[in-house]
Amino acid sequence: MRYSEAIRRLGIEAMKVIKVGRCRVEVAFCNLRCPYCVHLFQEHRDLSVDEIVEKLGECESVYIGGAEPTVQKKELKQLLEKLYHNGKSITLKTDGMLPDVIEELLQFVSKFVFELKAEFDDTDNLSKLTGLDRERAAKYAGNLLKSIEIARKREKKIKLWIRVIPGFVTKQSLEKALERVGKVNEIMLYQFLSNPKWDRESGEFSEFKIKKPDFEYLIKLADIAVNFAERVVLTGEKRVVLEGGGRKEKVIGEQVIK
Ligand code: SF4
8 A cells, every 4th residue: 555545544644745854845746837847757755744844843944845835735734734833934935826725825924935937918938938828827927916916915025036048038028027016025036957956958948949048147137126126136157145125235145246
């Protein structure tokens, strides 16, 4: 009998997880099909909610991401409830596709990390980036905006995670997208394909002839991002942190941008 079957028979909820450790839980499965995703191909195992809680025993704050945690809604809720009642501060990374689930889990979460993939009305590019058909990609964009709004109304901290893929994220598209979202606490601009743990160059993307962006390109995008967040982090070949809400003078990190 499989372990998952055994614990189900005992009435214990199991979660499908890729990894648990270092105060992080990486949950398996996603409702999107991004062609560059590494997580969709990673092995996963079953762990009971109590086993996960035990592994996170010493942590004051816990990061839950994945793939997409909200697709295992029932188990995720149990996990968050237990961690919250154990006094943990919880950060939840989500694609925002399920605003109803975000609403339900809101009470347990201190900070949300939402990935912004492209401009919200750019259905063609969103469809290529998410692997969804145009109709579902448009729905995803609307749902993501709803999820962000739900988190904002309850004054949760919001971080936007942006994969900078040339042709998909430009100065103009970034500005348009951020104007729709409004001010957030933090924006992270990630240099696409610079970390094999985060994304992979798939055949489909070779077809798009997408090249790894230059780090200088991220620096140009930061000109826009600093107007929308107290803190902007550029990460890839280097890591640069900009703080000060719209001003670049206060820079923490390896490189000072003037
Ligand atoms: S990149 Fe993120 S949103 Fe896309 S399929 Fe992978 S886990 Fe899901």
